[in-house]
Amino acid sequence: MAYKPRVEPDFLKIMRLLNARGNLTEQERRYYENKQKGYDGEVMFDQLVTEQLRCEGLVLNDLLFKFNNTYFQIDTTIIFKETINLYDVKNFEGDYYYEGGKFFSINGEERKNPLLQLERCESYFRQLLHSLGYKCNVVSHLVHINPEFTLYQVPRNYPIIFPSQLNSLRKKLNNHQLKLGDYHKRLADKLISMHIIESPYEMVPAYSYEQLKKDMICDKCQSFSILVVDGKLVCHNCGHQVLIEFGILRCVEEFKLLFPKRKITTTVIYEWCGGAVSKKIIRQVLKKYFRTIGYGRWYYFE
Ligand SMILES: [Zn+2]
Structure with missing residues (x-):
């Protein structure tokens, strides 16, 4: 059981209702479907990995922080005695490749490199821990959860986990058996208390009662x-x-x-x-x- 469970964001619930009750433009609908897919990927990761763990670790799902005026979000955080593991889950589908450190879809279009986002996130998280007076070893990974995702030309030292590696990830995580102390629980509580809950109403398109079915x-x-x-x-x-x-x-x-x-x-x-x-x-x-x-x-x- 996760120490901080994942709950479906109100943003998605509202968008689903607006979509069904007929208020979204084509562009808004695509945006919603994209967000939904991302969330589904996170839930899939929970089901395949973190919910099945039998180890000494605190799982914190979906954390959003503001540090030095910058927001950063972590899909899954696991606090172990020796390390804190961060996972960013992507539910991309189709074929992609790396070239010269850049990330492309198979038709040659450059895309936002998720590894840069991960690096940035890890760096902010480290700084946040430091500001709280915690000294921990932080390790982060990008998880491609979709079995219909293929990545070509990826250097093997990139911190990426593919669907075929989820079982071994789970086994590896289960090796963490060192007992956690109050120190770790306090850190978990501190992180949860710092989590920002966004108001969904600022993120969804405007709607009125009259417009909805x-x-x-x-x-x-x-x-x-x-x-x-x-x-x-x-x-x-x-x-x-x-x-x-x-x-x-x-x-x-x-x-x-x-x-x-x-x-x-x-x-x-x-x-x-x-x-x-x-x-x-x-x-x-x-x-x-x-x-x-x-x-x-x-x-x-x-
Ligand atoms: Zn039905």
Whole structure:
């Protein structure tokens, strides 16, 4: 179990909703899909490597720091007794090559060299540790997680881990058996306390309530083909089923995420669900799971 688990960023959740409810331009959609792919790669790394570790190490996922007015982000950090390992995970697909220390896609287009980003990140992290009074040996690696990624002409001393090397990475990490002390736990807590949580609302394109499609949306396939059958919401696109109650709660969560300042009322959620479920049922669910504030016509839920 990670000491700092990875949670899906609200940014991605909002973008997914905007994408499904029809508010993204082609460019924004590509941007979202790219970010989603990157996140999926990180989750894949967790599943294949860090979640399977049986060693003495503290895994901190997704850290964002500001140091000397510069932001830097680390996908995975593992604190061992002897070293701190950093991993930057890339979910690139297709063929790439290195030439003269530069990074190209197979059609000869130069791309941002992820190794430079890694180097920069490691350097900032070292400085950050130093400023906190910690002396640790830091080792960083770039992980190419996608099995459909090929890299040509890569010098073997480059700190890159390929999909075929993930098993041996896991075995190697499991060799770290030296017990961690309070020193390491304090460092982990310090790093977590310094992690910056970005507001997703500054990162997503502008949207308004009026622009978005109001209907119930399938949790699994993001389609709107939801029908009410025997107290359940059934998706006619993928077959996914959920109890009406939980479907409504999901709609409320969506609405709160998209419009954090708006008040939750029966009418608001009824409209947001596109009238798919009766007001009576919505009111029952809201009363069951939320606190009622105010009275008469003016009450809302929190
Ligand atoms: Zn579905």
